[in-house]
Amino acid sequence: MEQNLTVRPIAGRDELDLFNRIPYGINDELADDLDAGRRKPEWMWVALLGDRLLARAAWWAQSGDDAPFLLDILDIDDTADTADTADGRVDVGENLLRTALAQVVPDGATPPEYIRMIPSDWRDDPTTRRGVEDRMRVVERTGATLFVERLRFGWRPGAPVPDPTGRLVFRPVRDTEEILSLMTAVLDGTLDAHSRDDLTRMSARDAAVRHFEDELAHYRTPREWWRVATLPDGDPVGFVTPARNDYNPIIGYLAVLPRHRGNGYIDDILGEGTRVLHAQDVPRIRAATDLGNIPMANAFLRAGYVNFERSINMTWH
Structure with missing residues (x-):
């Protein structure tokens, strides 16, 4: 598969639809991120087989910063007609990430941390677990290791608002x-x-x-x-x-x-x-x-x- 693989950054905002062909919860934030300078087209990379998106990666920065702060998007299309095996999918992801890292991260610098949001029960669903573990294998192949798993919490109006106890x-x-x-x-x-x-x-x-x-x-x-x-x-x-x-x-x-x-x-x-x-x-x-x-x-x-x-x-x- 990799013989005809094209790995490159997106050309600009006009290619956001291409980049967003792989679904993820923050896709709808990317246009605003580009406008605010939290992302740059040269930090948003795709791996293409013809016009088919096989994988993507993107970095994020604090508003106004010139260097990326996090790698927060790394996705592989794991549908049956784009990769025959898990190893093939991971190979494509590794090719993409290695190529992008060489361009996005200055020579000799430590790459920014990789963060991926995942379902709270990700280990219980085989398809979800495979996707998480495939992405982790890609990152591991480029020299990273698991640092920590974190829990994300949400509060919505209608949930209890604690009353002061008077102790503090x-x-x-x-x-x-x-x-x-x-x-x-x-x-x-x-x-x-x-x-x-x-x-x-x-x-x-x-x-x-x-x-x-x-x-x-x-x-x-x-x-x-x-x-x-x-x-x-x-x-x-x-x-x-x-x-x-x-x-x-x-x-x-x-x-x-x-x-x-x-x-x-x-x-x-x-x-x-x-x-x-x-x-x-x-x-x-x-x-x-x-x-x-x-x-x-x-x-x-x-x-x-x-x-x-x-x-x-x-x-x-």
Whole structure:
């Protein structure tokens, strides 16, 4: 099959229909992403047999950035008339990804993380599982390994809005230095895989700054929404950053300081973040945590959030 395979970036917005022939939940966001500069045609690659789309890959960036931040689309057409075997499908995907990586990622640089949204029950359906595992094999063949599986949660209007318990007092974050200090402190004993990985290569303060600059600094909503939770005497207990990113209202960061863990304060803090967003009449709230962060996952479930999806995160080293 690969003898006549054409691997190239799309020519421009006019080829979005071609790129979107393989269905995926974020296809309808790609036009806006191109307009906003979060994607570029040269970051959106296709593998074609004649005019038949066999595979595709695309990278995403924060608005205004010149370098891609994530590889978030990698798909293989696995219908019977385009590939005879699983190995054939994976071969096509590998050809596409290797060719695209050589052009998109500067020579010698580490490729951006690969993230794929998948159904929450993906292991239970043979067809879905095959698709997930085929994509993972493609990425593995180019040198990446599984980093973490994450749970994605959603809250919709009509779900419970927790009432304040009165145990904690909430106030806005005073300034950037305060949120950075709190983010630094909560890294002690963190269960978050990305944070734990950062701590193997940098100080807690540097890890907090990196997280802030990569994510929180890009939120489109007022920082007055962010909340510090304190005891009645003013002693900080934790914080939450309800916000809106480029796509959804979110619970961006939620944490309890080490000395206050084990007291159930996570429920109070998540409740406040949910109330802040609910007061903005949002159509939904999204949140996520690592599969292994059981206390955080259980807090979302108790607060009426539904685990509607998962993500697979893979990294190159």
